[in-house]
Amino acid sequence: MSSGLAAAVNWSLPSWDLFIIIFFVLAILIYGMSLGRERVLAVLVSVYISLAITTNLPFINEKMSMKFGLGPVFVLQILSFFGCIAGIFFLLSRVGALSGFVGKPSIPVIALFSVLQVGLIISCVLSFLPPTALAYLSSMVRFAFASDIGRFLWILAPMGALYLIREKEPTTPEADKKK
Numbered sequence: 001m002s003s004g005l006a007a008a009v010n011w012s013l014p015s016w017d018l019f020i021i022i023f024f025v026l027a028i029l030i031y032g033m034s035l036g037r038e039r040v041l042a043v044l045v046s047v048y049i050s051l052a053i054t055t056n057l058p059f060i061n062e063k064m065s066m067k068f069g070l071g072p073v074f075v076l077q078i079l080s081f082f083g084c085i086a087g088i089f090f091l092l093s094r095v096g097a098l099s100g101f102v103g104k105p106s107i108p109v110i111a112l113f114s115v116l117q118v119g120l121i122i123s124c125v126l127s128f129l130p131p132t133a134l135a136y137l138s139s140m141v142r143f144a145f146a147s148d149i150g151r152f153l154w155i156l157a158p159m160g161a162l163y164l165i166r167e168k169e170p171t172t173p174e175a176d177k178k179k
Helices: 002-008 016-034 037-054 062-067 073-095 107-128 139-146 148-165 173-178
Strands: none
Touching (some): 016 107, 037 073, 073 107, 107 139
16 A cells, blocks of 8 residues: 555655645654643644734735745745744743643653644645645645635644543542542
8 A cells, every 4th residue: 555655656746745745744753752741732822823813914915025025925924823833832831821731741642732733734824825826736635734624623623632631630539439
């Protein structure tokens, strides 16, 4: 199966789909290995806040993008998005806003959040691109990351996964008697 998939890829002329998939896999591996539980949550919150800010900034337009020499407006949107993520992550980390979530990190949970957050970031970045740019992606990648349902699921999934990281209440003999 994997040899058939590798043979189907034109390595001499890679597509954007291939770059997205390679970025997805590498980002998950690097991301999951380098961040702990508190940082994973800080990045998640930063992505959500950055998406809300970037999609509602009134001054992001063609004129402003050209003023900075960035070309199309989506470049300014993407740069603003990543700038907001970095700034909000720094702020959340600095004030310890998510320190209550620290605990023993579970490798499967961190791996799950890595997948969900990298997918969310890819979906957000693709949402800034014009439809003409998305036309170069395969229908599978467009559906998974750039369609309305795909974007909705990438936005929803990390919030649903937060349920998995809740702390279990410690069981004591007194607590068991009350049940």
